Amino acid sequence: MSEIALIASPATSPIQTKTPPSSREVVVFPLLESVTSPTVSTAQAAHYLNRQPQTLRIWAMGQVPAPIRPLNIGGRLAWPVAELRRLLGVPNA
Numbered sequence: 001m002s003e004i005a006l007i008a009s010p011a012t013s014p015i016q017t018k019t020p021p022s023s024r025e026v027v028v029f030p031l032l033e034s035v036t037s038p039t040v041s042t043a044q045a046a047h048y049l050n051r052q053p054q055t056l057r058i059w060a061m062g063q064v065p066a067p068i069r070p071l072n073i074g075g076r077l078a079w080p081v082a083e084l085r086r087l088l089g090v091p092n093a
Contacts, residue, residue: 039079056079057077
């Protein structure tokens, strides 16, 4: 969680600053079997595939062979859950 600190100097009024978030925040994703949306984010797909999100972004550029391709929705990458399940051998819900 971000904390807000007030910094005051004698010559100025208080300034609000945010402390940077931890770079190692723990994110818990649901099991792939229980995902009901048709697509997931890059971070979530990377979690299921045990890859770094940047690897999936490289796959999305199409310059290297990739086992799965994302959809581009409004400039965002959306990874099809059905393709993730097929690739990982998880039965469709």
